[in-house]
Amino acid sequence: MQKVNDQFNNQELTVLLRELGQVLVMDVLGDIVELGCYKGLTSIQIGKALKLAGSSKKLYLYDSFDGLPEKVKQDESPAGLQFKAGELPASKQEVVTLFKKSNLPPPVIKKAWFRDLKVKDLPEKVAFAFLDGDFYESIKDSLELVWPLLSPGSVVVVDDYQNEALPGAQKAVDEWLKSHPGVLRTEASLAVISV
Numbered sequence: 001m002q003k004v005n006d007q008f009n010n011q012e013l014t015v016l017l018r019e020l021g022q023v024l025v026m027d028v029l030g031d032i033v034e035l036g037c038y039k040g041l042t043s044i045q046i047g048k049a050l051k052l053a054g055s056s057k058k059l060y061l062y063d064s065f066d067g068l069p070e071k072v073k074q075d076e077s078p079a080g081l082q083f084k085a086g087e088l089p090a091s092k093q094e095v096v097t098l099f100k101k102s103n104l105p106p107p108v109i110k111k112a113w114f115r116d117l118k119v120k121d122l123p124e125k126v127a128f129a130f131l132d133g134d135f136y137e138s139i140k141d142s143l144e145l146v147w148p149l150l151s152p153g154s155v156v157v158v159d160d161y162q163n164e165a166l167p168g169a170q171k172a173v174d175e176w177l178k179s180h181p182g183v184l185r186t187e188a189s190l191a192v193i194s195v
Contacts, residue, residue: 011188017049019155023128024053029151030125035114035142036132037061040095047104059107065090074136079165114141125151132159136168143176150195161191
């Protein structure tokens with residue numbers, strides 16, 4: 001399957017952009033957030049979709065840019081031994097440059113571990129959230145941050161939900177949905193949660 005980048009394929013991108021498009025058509029209140037933007041290649045596609053739709057929604061990106069955090073027991077999998085703390089680093093400047101080269105409005109970018117973000121670091125309302133934190137704690141922290149800000153009709157897409165190498169993502173989502181309202185469906189390796 002063709003890859004958008006080394007972490008995301010075209011089928012996943014199609015799902016992501018379709019879900020974003022539905023949020024834009026429905027004019028759901030709030031902005032767009034991506035927690036875990038890496039080098040910004042998926043972010044660029046989101047930015048292009050916003051521009052094409054003529055949307056005034058802002059794009060907010062969050063990443064440590066220091067690579068993967070430490071795993072916890074929920075992340076353990078024989079298929080995921082290659083994912084180690086510090087792997088997959090990127091830089092904020094790479095993302096800024098990519099947006100400039102693409103002639104897209106600059107996103108709001110915040111460099112931080114998700115656990116260190118505060119609600120004030122996010123927009124007041126969130127219409128669409130893409131959570132790409134890879135590991136259990138990162139997805140759990142992301143859900144805790146965005147959930148209170150979600151508008152009716154918003155959508156949360158979680159990457160790696162059906163990825164045997166990264167089982168923590170599914171565990172975090174499944175635990176979260178036991179005590180929070182949302183309709184879950186899966187497509188490709190993604191969890192799509194309608195609120």
